[in-house]
Amino acid sequence: MTEDTLAGAQAGDPEAFGKLTDPYRGELQLHCYRMLGSLTDAEDMLQETLLAAWRGLEGFEGRASLRAWLYRIATNRCLNALRDAGRRTPPAPVPPFEPTEPTRRGETTWLQPYPDTLLERIPDAGPRPEARYQSKEAVELAFVAALQQLPPRQTATLVLRDVLGYSTAEVADMLDTTGTAVKGILQRARARLDEHRGSVTTVRPGSxxxxxxxxxxxxxxxxxxxxxxxxxxxxxxxxxxxxxxxxxxxxxxxxxxxxxxxxxxxxxxxxxxxxxxxxxxxxxxxxxxxxxxxxxxxxxxxxxxxxxxxxxxxxxxxxxxxxxxxxxxxxxxxx
Incomplete structure (x- = not known):
């Protein structure tokens, strides 16, 4: 990001804004997918994030990186969506035959898959010192489904900290809370993730x-x-x-x-x-x-x-x- 590009975008130049934000579109959509579990909702939330960034860019002062600033917007947009509308549950399809009695009836019926072709477009930033999971590894269905079982702020905290590798202080800033609160939320989120996480792939992709x-x-x-x-x-x-x-x-x-x-x-x-x-x-x-x-x-x-x-x-x-x-x-x- 150059100062000229930032200045142009803040002055209302859409081409300059695109140069600033296009490198982050893929990873921001993936972030929204982890938060919401739905590709459809993630696509919508990415557009809301970019619109909010366009409207608020004039106030961006560079105290955090542009990437962190965009993640802050995306995270809070996802949290607002979950808080304002609750989890949208799609209508259950009517089977054309009488199904056998299930072992259980699941709750995460809005879960959708995420195309690998989209993952391939996201640059691999390499291992992050603060992260527990590699960002692309943390998109397996079992992981994303388990995230949906957490309270929204626990999901946001765990993804920002353990997947994206942001520091406790950075996560606290993104969520408008304290470092002490982040540590407590993260501890509870890790325990609940381990409790709800189901089958995890143990074979190398493409092997x-x-x-x-x-x-x-x-x-x-x-x-x-x-x-x-x-x-x-x-x-x-x-x-x-x-x-x-x-x-x-x-x-x-x-x-x-x-x-x-x-x-x-x-x-x-x-x-x-x-x-x-x-x-x-x-x-x-x-x-x-x-x-x-x-x-x-x-x-x-x-x-x-x-x-x-x-x-x-x-x-x-x-x-x-x-x-x-x-x-x-x-x-x-x-x-």
Missing amino acids: AQERELTRRFAEAFTADDIDGVVALLTDDAWLTMPPAPHEYRGAAAIAAFLRTGAAWRAGRRFLLVPTRANTQPAFGCYLPDDSEPFAYPAGLIVLTMGPDRILAVTRFLDNELLPRFGLPEKVSLPA
């Missing part, structure tokens, strides 16, 4: 183990080989389907649900198109239409991988998410 498990899952899933799918899961694996609240744990519960769905499809088999979400292997899911030679969107599947089996299968049922992953609106059926 041979990940590719093999992903291939075998795709083959079994598209063949309606339910025994084959279940054999790839850990004994305590979870199947979840945001925004539906139904969650299934363990081989028996997951197999029963999958068999019920397969019976309803009456021989129609899914087609999968590979992609990546939250640093994890994923698939666009498509279901054939009996009257056309095409398969149409039927959600997006994200796999959480263990060293030799799959820890969790998350199937997002919102088909509007697929274009954000560069996935087609329909897939031709094989001849």
